[in-house]
Amino acid sequence: MTRSRVGIVGLGAWGTALAALLARAGHQVCAWTTEAPVLDELRANHTNSKYLPGISLPDSLRATEDAATALAGADFLVWAIPVQVLREVTSRLAPHVAPESVQVSVAKGLELGTHERPSRILQSCLPGRRLAALLGPSHAEEVARGVPTSVAACAEDGDAAEAVQRLFHGDRFRVYTNSDLAGAEYATAHKNEIALAAGIGDGLGFGDNTKGALMARGLAEMSRLGVALGGRQETFFGLTGLGDLVTTSFSRHSRNRHVGEQIGRGRDLQAVLCEMTQVAEGVATSRAALELARSRRVDVPIIEQVVAILHEGKPPRDALLDLLTRDPRPE
Amino acid sequence: MTRSRVGIVGLGAWGTALAALLARAGHQVCAWTTEAPVLDELRANHTNSKYLPGISLPDSLRATEDAATALAGADFLVWAIPVQVLREVTSRLAPHVAPESVQVSVAKGLELGTHERPSRILQSCLPGRRLAALLGPSHAEEVARGVPTSVAACAEDGDAAEAVQRLFHGDRFRVYTNSDLAGAEYATAHKNEIALAAGIGDGLGFGDNTKGALMARGLAEMSRLGVALGGRQETFFGLTGLGDLVTTSFSRHSRNRHVGEQIGRGRDLQAVLCEMTQVAEGVATSRAALELARSRRVDVPIIEQVVAILHEGKPPRDALLDLLTRDPRPE
Numbered sequence: 001m002t003r004s005r006v007g008i009v010g011l012g013a014w015g016t017a018l019a020a021l022l023a024r025a026g027h028q029v030c031a032w033t034t035e036a037p038v039l040d041e042l043r044a045n046h047t048n049s050k051y052l053p054g055i056s057l058p059d060s061l062r063a064t065e066d067a068a069t070a071l072a073g074a075d076f077l078v079w080a081i082p083v084q085v086l087r088e089v090t091s092r093l094a095p096h097v098a099p100e101s102v103q104v105s106v107a108k109g110l111e112l113g114t115h116e117r118p119s120r121i122l123q124s125c126l127p128g129r130r131l132a133a134l135l136g137p138s139h140a141e142e143v144a145r146g147v148p149t150s151v152a153a154c155a156e157d158g159d160a161a162e163a164v165q166r167l168f169h170g171d172r173f174r175v176y177t178n179s180d181l182a183g184a185e186y187a188t189a190h191k192n193e194i195a196l197a198a199g200i201g202d203g204l205g206f207g208d209n210t211k212g213a214l215m216a217r218g219l220a221e222m223s224r225l226g227v228a229l230g231g232r233q234e235t236f237f238g239l240t241g242l243g244d245l246v247t248t249s250f251s252r253h254s255r256n257r258h259v260g261e262q263i264g265r266g267r268d269l270q271a272v273l274c275e276m277t278q279v280a281e282g283v284a285t286s287r288a289a290l291e292l293a294r295s296r297r298v299d300v301p302i303i304e305q306v307v308a309i310l311h312e313g314k315p316p317r318d319a320l321l322d323l324l325t326r327d328p329r330p331e
Numbered sequence: 332m333t334r335s336r337v338g339i340v341g342l343g344a345w346g347t348a349l350a351a352l353l354a355r356a357g358h359q360v361c362a363w364t365t366e367a368p369v370l371d372e373l374r375a376n377h378t379n380s381k382y383l384p385g386i387s388l389p390d391s392l393r394a395t396e397d398a399a400t401a402l403a404g405a406d407f408l409v410w411a412i413p414v415q416v417l418r419e420v421t422s423r424l425a426p427h428v429a430p431e432s433v434q435v436s437v438a439k440g441l442e443l444g445t446h447e448r449p450s451r452i453l454q455s456c457l458p459g460r461r462l463a464a465l466l467g468p469s470h471a472e473e474v475a476r477g478v479p480t481s482v483a484a485c486a487e488d489g490d491a492a493e494a495v496q497r498l499f500h501g502d503r504f505r506v507y508t509n510s511d512l513a514g515a516e517y518a519t520a521h522k523n524e525i526a527l528a529a530g531i532g533d534g535l536g537f538g539d540n541t542k543g544a545l546m547a548r549g550l551a552e553m554s555r556l557g558v559a560l561g562g563r564q565e566t567f568f569g570l571t572g573l574g575d576l577v578t579t580s581f582s583r584h585s586r587n588r589h590v591g592e593q594i595g596r597g598r599d600l601q602a603v604l605c606e607m608t609q610v611a612e613g614v615a616t617s618r619a620a621l622e623l624a625r626s627r628r629v630d631v632p633i634i635e636q637v638v639a640i641l642h643e644g645k646p647p648r649d650a651l652l653d654l655l656t657r658d659p660r661p662e
Binding site: 136137138139142143145147148149150152171172174176177178179201206207208209210211212213215216217219220237238239241242243244246247250251253320321324329330331 | 467468469470473474476478479480481483502503505507508509510532537538539540541542543544546547548550551568569570572573574575576577578581582584651652655660661662
């Protein structure tokens with residue numbers, strides 16, 4: 001195995017889990033964060049109890065608040081920060097990014113206002129750098145515990161996808177490649193709105209039958225929208241589409257499903273969001289998704305109802321029953 | 332609404348739930364079973380505690396052991412018995428089946444030996460009768476409790492599909508139509524083998540990431556096989572494919588997932604099956620599925636490992652890790 005130098009931007013749950021995975025595999029990993037308590041704890045105890053409680057991190061994982069130290073000389077940079085701050089942070093750190101380094105995008109969702117995908121933000125802030133997105137059904141907590149996981153390294157540039165595949169691939173973390181970067185990023189973003197709807201159903205006390213129907217109709221909706229935006233249909237039936245959708249919609253680890261469940265139980269959105277240490281991307285992304293769908297004249301009934309519930313005060317039960325009581329017709 | 336006369340063949344969980352649904356909607360429903368204790372309890376208490384515990388059944392639901400009484404004069408007959416006994420029972424009851432009655436197939440799986448689908452068995456035993464299959468993500472327990480459910484009435488004969496749609500459609504039980512009967516029945520059968528694999532993963536302590544990957548790769552496998560057998564690709568991404576697959580693979584009500592989980596924990600297959608009051612179709616169907624796949628030269632790695640675990644004594648952990656450790660490659 002080639003030992004690589006890897007910089008990790010962000011020490012949330014996912015950044016920390018990937019940093020630990022690579023450090024354990026023998027790579028030289030340095031993470032960057034501006035959160036002083038996270039840094040102090042990582043250095044003192046080799047844990048990150050705010051974002052990844054209960055996990056011992058490898059001693060070899062280093063961390064710093066100094067961007068030059070973390071980024072300079074890295075072969076790979078993993079951008080593990082929320083999409084809504086990705087442009088600002090990347091612009092700020094760009095001067096430290098080596099021209100030859102491969103960028104690994106692991107952010108999910110779309111940027112508000114521009115509706116832009118994470119990899120496009122990285123490309124515009126770091127022009128000319130090689131890039132792949134690592135996406136798929138991968139809750140950080142489970143990856144950190146060694147649960148068997150399969151993901152896709154997605155890039156139009158096949159060499160970049162294979163380089164990222166080689167970097168991350170291991171016995172319990174299987175990495176496939178996929179050349180449909182746009183489809184994978186749209187699938188990853190829009191599954192969050194469907195997972196919110198699934199969580200709302202859970203909160204209302206609906207069952208597995210309801211969720212099965214939501215998955216089938218949600219995936220159809222995601223793929224209609226994603227194909228209209230330039231993705232390929234088959235990506236929606238793969239790891240980054242269906243795989244990520246069902247994991248997010250059923251897992252107790254899923255933040256979007258959790259927010260939906262609380263809303264379904266009648267709680268207030270702001271109160272729920274205030275309790276969370278991490279971002280539920282779908283809450284913000286749902287509006288962008290609806291705007292995108294309308295601009296392309298794509299029918300997205302589930303996303304419409306999710307936006308109505310979250311942002312327009314529509315009672316969750318009415319919204320879900322509106323979805324279910326459309327006229328009977330061919331599937 | 333037209334009030335129809337409906338005969339239900341079989342009072343297992345699904346037959347009972349559908350009988351109750353139709354009786355509550357005002358149809359004249361008579362069920363047939365040879366299980367004397369079930370009949371006695373239904374008449375005395377309006378319950379079926381063996382198959383559908385905790386559910387009060389409508390007073391208007393009648394039941395009998397006399398086939399002529401249950402079947403003669405019915406507008407619709409619902410065949411709610413396991414596929415492995417469907418041919419024998421249907422042949423025996425055929426003399427009582429009115430020529431004009433519409434047959435509703437709700438059996439799941441394939442017949443051992445012949446590899447035949449339920450609707451084809453009904454067609455061969457009841458030649459010339461109109462027929463549709465009612466399939467999709469629909470655990471009997473949830474339907475009986477009024478959980479919102481969506482299913483598909485599947486038939487090459489559009490009039491039969493629409494007649495069955497009109498019979499069953501209601502606020503909490505939405506019925507779509509699908510003209511791909513073969514695809515829907517193959518999807519319904521083969522999802523059980525994938526759900527067994529998902530359950531085995533649960534029993535081994537694997538997580539949601541593992542299951543998400545299994546869903547994506549399992550659906551690809553199901554659709555490869557189903558399309559080779561004459562089904563249409565899009566059916567596998569709809570209610571009877573993806574919808575039923577995820578419901579079966581995640582639900583605590585699923586018998587196939589449950590059997591898989593017990594096997595994953597190291598228990599003996601025969602011991603697990605002996606404890607169950609109902610059939611886990613996938614255990615028997617997995618062999619038929621593998622034979623079918625081999626005869627069509629379709630690659631079905633998940634079904635192969637499920638057969639190796641259930642019928643050839645392969646340790647579950649080795650089998651699942653064999654699946655996960657195939658060489659990394661494009662998705």
